[in-house]
Amino acid sequence: MDAKFLARMKDGALLVNAARGPIVDTDALVAEVASGRLRCAVDVVDPEPLPADHPLWDLEGALITPHAGASVDGTLDRAYAPIGAQIRRFAAGEPLENVVSDGY
Structure with a gap:
């Protein structure tokens, strides 16, 4: 960038x-x-x-x-739930949440 x-x-x-x-x-x-x-x-x-x-x-x-996010207790548990939900929405053809658009 x-x-x-x-x-x-x-x-x-x-x-x-x-x-x-x-x-x-x-x-x-x-x-x-x-x-x-x-x-x-x-x-x-x-x-x-x-x-x-x-x-x-x-x-x-x-x-x-500090670049220490991966060492926080519970990171994977907190990350897997929304990621799994997003994958299920994608597979079902449903609208995705938290979509970031670059405006193009």
Whole structure:
């Protein structure tokens, strides 16, 4: 997600990255969040670890959390129920819940 990708996001949008840090151009993200146009919630960044003096730490619209979601007790139990329900809806030809559209 480079500067061009981020520029196409709607004003006020929240970018969430819990995948891999290099997926998002950190400098481009800092520019968008610093401008106040976008917000972000990330638990992975590039570079990793994020240096203590990196500007992302001080941005009002940035939420930075540790990348530790997989180690939370009960994660799989909480994840399987909605995933199973979504698969059953898909198999039955029913509308899916929580669909994210890129607007195209």
